[in-house]
Amino acid sequence: MKISVDSPSKTIDLALTLSCGQVFRWLQYGHSWVGTLGNTLIKIRQRKGYLEVQPSNPILRSTISDYLRLDDDLESIISELSGDTFFRQVAYEVRGLRILRQDPWECLISYICSRNSRISMIRRVLNNMCRRFGEKVTLGQYTNYTFPGPEEILNAKPSELIGCGLRYGRRQAEEIKNAAELVHKGILDFNVLKKIPYPEAKIELTSLCRGVGSKVADCVLLFSLEKLEAFPIDVWVARAMVNLYHDYLDKRLVKRVRSNHRLSNADYERLSMFARDRFGRYAGYAQEYLYHWIRTKNC
DNA sequence: CCCCAGGCACATT
C-alpha cells in the first residue's frame, strides 16, 4: 500500500515522528519501521514522496493516515506557531515531526508507566507487558506483540505486572489495574473525553485515574484524545521554555528550573498558561518541537 | 557512592 505525502501540508519525517519519544514501541529495521496498530502488525518505510505500508492483515488506508495525523496541515500549523524568531528556528530544525493519533488505552497505560522514568526504561516495561499479556503477530521475518486490552490487564496478577519492570512496583501495578477496571466498566469513556473541551477532559482524567496527574493527563490528551492545545511539561520542556522565554517568565521559576528543582504544581500551571497563551490551539505541536529540539541540541 | 529520568499522592506549613 502506498500513501502519498508529496505536498507541503502532508510533510512527514517518519523516523523522527516514530522515534521522538511520544510513542514507545516502534522498532527500526534498516529503513523500515515495525509496530502494531490494533491487532495488525505494520511495516512502514518512507520513500520519496510516499509511504510504503505492509500490514500483516488487510487494513484501511485511513487507519494509517489517521494514526499519522496526515489530516493535520503541518505547513499552516507551523506558520501559525512561528510567532517569534526563536521558535521559527526550532520549527525548522524539527520539520516533518508530527503528533501521532495513538490509541487512548495504550497511551494512558504507557504514560502511567512513564512517570519519573526514561524512554529506554519505558520501552522495556511496555514491551515486557506486551510479550507477557499481548498476542503475537508476525509478518514474514518480523514479530511483534499487540498491546494487551483492559480485560487482559484486569486478569493479570500484580506480581506479573511488577515483573515487567515497573518503576514504582506494586503501587503502579494497582494504578494500571485501576485504569483497566474504569475502562472495562465504562466509567472512563475515551469517546466522551474526545468530545468534551480540554479543561473538562483533564479534570475527568486526573480525578478518575490514580497515578494520572497534570503531566500524564496532558500527554494522553495530546497524543490520543484530540486536544492539540495540551502542553505536557517535563524537565526537558521546562528547560526549553526557560531557555527561550526567560524574559517573560517569573525570575524565581527560571532559577528553580535551571537549578534542576522538581517542577511544582504551581510552576507547572504557570508554564502551562504561558504556553497556551503564546502558542494557542496548537500548543501541543510547539511542545513536541521544543521537547525534541532541547534534547537533540544537548546530546 | 553519587546523580537523574516524559511525576504523583499526600503531609505539612
Add this chain to the structure above:
DNA sequence: AATGTGCATGGG
C-alpha cells in the same frame, strides 16, 4: 496555596 517528601528502577 505553596512547598516538602516517599516512592524505590536502573543507567551513567
